[in-house]
Amino acid sequence: MIDGNTEIIAHIGYPTHTFTAPKIYNPYFESIGLNAVVVPMGCRAENYPHLLRSVFSLENIRGALVTMPHKVTTVGLLDEISPTARVAGACNAVKRLPDGRLAGDMFDGTGFVRGMRRKGFEAQGATALVVGSGGVGSAIAASLAQAGIGALMLFDLNEAACAALAARLRANFPAVTVQTGSRDPAGHRLVVNATPLGMQPDDPCPIDVERIESQAFVGEVVLKAEGTALLAAARARGCRTLVGTDMLIEMIPPYLEFFGLPTTDADTLRRVARLES
Amino acid sequence: MIDGNTEIIAHIGYPTHTFTAPKIYNPYFESIGLNAVVVPMGCRAENYPHLLRSVFSLENIRGALVTMPHKVTTVGLLDEISPTARVAGACNAVKRLPDGRLAGDMFDGTGFVRGMRRKGFEAQGATALVVGSGGVGSAIAASLAQAGIGALMLFDLNEAACAALAARLRANFPAVTVQTGSRDPAGHRLVVNATPLGMQPDDPCPIDVERIESQAFVGEVVLKAEGTALLAAARARGCRTLVGTDMLIEMIPPYLEFFGLPTTDADTLRRVARLES
Numbered sequence: 346m347i348d349g350n351t352e353i354i355a356h357i358g359y360p361t362h363t364f365t366a367p368k369i370y371n372p373y374f375e376s377i378g379l380n381a382v383v384v385p386m387g388c389r390a391e392n393y394p395h396l397l398r399s400v401f402s403l404e405n406i407r408g409a410l411v412t413m414p415h416k417v418t419t420v421g422l423l424d425e426i427s428p429t430a431r432v433a434g435a436c437n438a439v440k441r442l443p444d445g446r447l448a449g450d451m452f453d454g455t456g457f458v459r460g461m462r463r464k465g466f467e468a469q470g471a472t473a474l475v476v477g478s479g480g481v482g483s484a485i486a487a488s489l490a491q492a493g494i495g496a497l498m499l500f501d502l503n504e505a506a507c508a509a510l511a512a513r514l515r516a517n518f519p520a521v522t523v524q525t526g527s528r529d530p531a532g533h534r535l536v537v538n539a540t541p542l543g544m545q546p547d548d549p550c551p552i553d554v555e556r557i558e559s560q561a562f563v564g565e566v567v568l569k570a571e572g573t574a575l576l577a578a579a580r581a582r583g584c585r586t587l588v589g590t591d592m593l594i595e596m597i598p599p600y601l602e603f604f605g606l607p608t609t610d611a612d613t614l615r616r617v618a619r620l621e622s
Numbered sequence: 623m624i625d626g627n628t629e630i631i632a633h634i635g636y637p638t639h640t641f642t643a644p645k646i647y648n649p650y651f652e653s654i655g656l657n658a659v660v661v662p663m664g665c666r667a668e669n670y671p672h673l674l675r676s677v678f679s680l681e682n683i684r685g686a687l688v689t690m691p692h693k694v695t696t697v698g699l700l701d702e703i704s705p706t707a708r709v710a711g712a713c714n715a716v717k718r719l720p721d722g723r724l725a726g727d728m729f730d731g732t733g734f735v736r737g738m739r740r741k742g743f744e745a746q747g748a749t750a751l752v753v754g755s756g757g758v759g760s761a762i763a764a765s766l767a768q769a770g771i772g773a774l775m776l777f778d779l780n781e782a783a784c785a786a787l788a789a790r791l792r793a794n795f796p797a798v799t800v801q802t803g804s805r806d807p808a809g810h811r812l813v814v815n816a817t818p819l820g821m822q823p824d825d826p827c828p829i830d831v832e833r834i835e836s837q838a839f840v841g842e843v844v845l846k847a848e849g850t851a852l853l854a855a856a857r858a859r860g861c862r863t864l865v866g867t868d869m870l871i872e873m874i875p876p877y878l879e880f881f882g883l884p885t886t887d888a889d890t891l892r893r894v895a896r897l898e899s
Contacts, residue, residue, distance in 0.1 A: 347659065349638040350639055351662055359681060361626040361627070362626045384628075384630060386630070386680050386682070388681070395679070398676075402669035402672070403673070
């Protein structure tokens with residue numbers, strides 16, 4: 346029950362109609378007796394810089410969940426950002442530090458890596474193919490590097506975006522071998538479709554499934570709970586897989602930790618929010 | 623349940639700990655299936671002008687409930703204010719007009735007048751003594767004038783504040799006879815203590831109870847559900863009375879109407895919020 350002691354987590358984006366975070370965080374907060382609430386704030390791009398500063402001038406703001414179309418803009422509005430956010434070129438989490446400065450992080454890739462881990466895949470030392478160097482692909486590549494992946498092959502039809510991501514990765518994670526230009530999954534223990542392809546039934550498949558190894562782990566970012574044709578084909582080959590929607594719920598525990606709130610696991614979140622797992 | 627379609631009513635003030643509005647509005651909204659939520663926003667004076675503009679740049683903002691210490695400042699930040707707010711010199715309600723301009727009104731006095739009406743007192747043509755020319759006293763005087771009171775006697779130890787209120791009333795409500803300088807309740811059908819006196823047990827009584835007429839209606843703004851010593855003495859003389867907390871709940875129906883939301887009555891609000899009447 347909201348009262349005068351309730352803390353706010355601003356969920357900022359536009360449009361807001363598809364927001365799911367309030368329906369997961371708020372029942373969780375209620376279940377643990379935490380007086381905080383996620384509030385959707387529909388904010389157009391031109392109003393965002395002022396809004397972000399104003400929201401963080403509130404005494405009872407705990408943090409912000411930032412989503413489209415503000416993730417990239419946010420990087421330039423903060424005082425401090427994490428290496429992951431720097432490589433991703435985007436922030437989806439903002440908090441106020443004790444000294445008043447604003448700090449940002451990016452948990453899209455963290456959600457993906459946590460999802461993989463829960464399914465038994467460890468990034469440490471592995472080789473991975475990441476197809477798609479846009480916002481989510483960059484975030485996943487950054488989180489894989491952070492998690493200790495051995496080598497990354499990046500591919501994007503936009504070669505400049507791909508090369509720029511490679512450069513940011515090499516600068517921030519020198520221990521990781523980063524290459525670009527091939528989308529052949531052969532020889533990779535992890536294969537990631539970080540493009541939107543697969544959302545529509547007649548989308549071409551961005552990866553040649555026939556060349557994915559049966560021991561590989563295959564993940565995607567398309568937000569279809571049942572997975573795309575790529576995942577179905579990978580499963581048929583014996584691969585372990587991760588659907589895009591898992592990434593969303595796996596992002597919440599690190600968000601909670603970032604905000605300094607009691608955290609939990611994805612299963613508990615699904616249960617309190619009455620989501621199917 | 624808050625989701626991506628929820629509209630926000632910002633409850634802006636500082637400190638927020640004593641806010642009661644969320645605990646009344648939100649259960650009411652839930653009871654009628656309205657997807658809106660009152661959210662407390664703790665905002666210091668120096669951050670308020672920016673915050674107000676930013677909050678009203680949101681796509682899903684329905685309005686703002688403004689409270690201490692921002693009611694007076696608000697008058698200077700809006701594009702349009704009601705005559706009541708102009709006389710009161712304060713706004714406690716803000717909304718965005720269809721053309722994007724911000725409009726304000728003031729419902730402290732409206733709540734008082736509605737409370738009186740519910741107890742059978744009609745202002746039309748009556749004479750009233752209002753002791754206290756601060757924010758709430760000014761708002762009550764303005765609402766009494768708006769409601770058609772015949773004559774107002776204003777008193778405040780701060781004679782300049784009292785004279786200024788009288789001048790604003792005369793300018794905006796020329797049909798009302800406005801005088802200042804006496805706090806003798808004799809001859810008044812309505813007697814209002816619009817000072818904080820009575821909150822503490824050893825406060826002096828601002829009005830000579832012995833001279834209040836038994837047919838008079840006596841109200842106060844002190845937020846004590848059981849009423850102060852003044853009201854107890856007035857009741858002992860046979861007067862009808864209005865406690866300060868009634869004003870708060872009676873303010874909500876006109877607020878709802880101002881925001882363009884389905885309105886209701888004070889009894890329904892008390893019931894859904896499980897408040898004692």
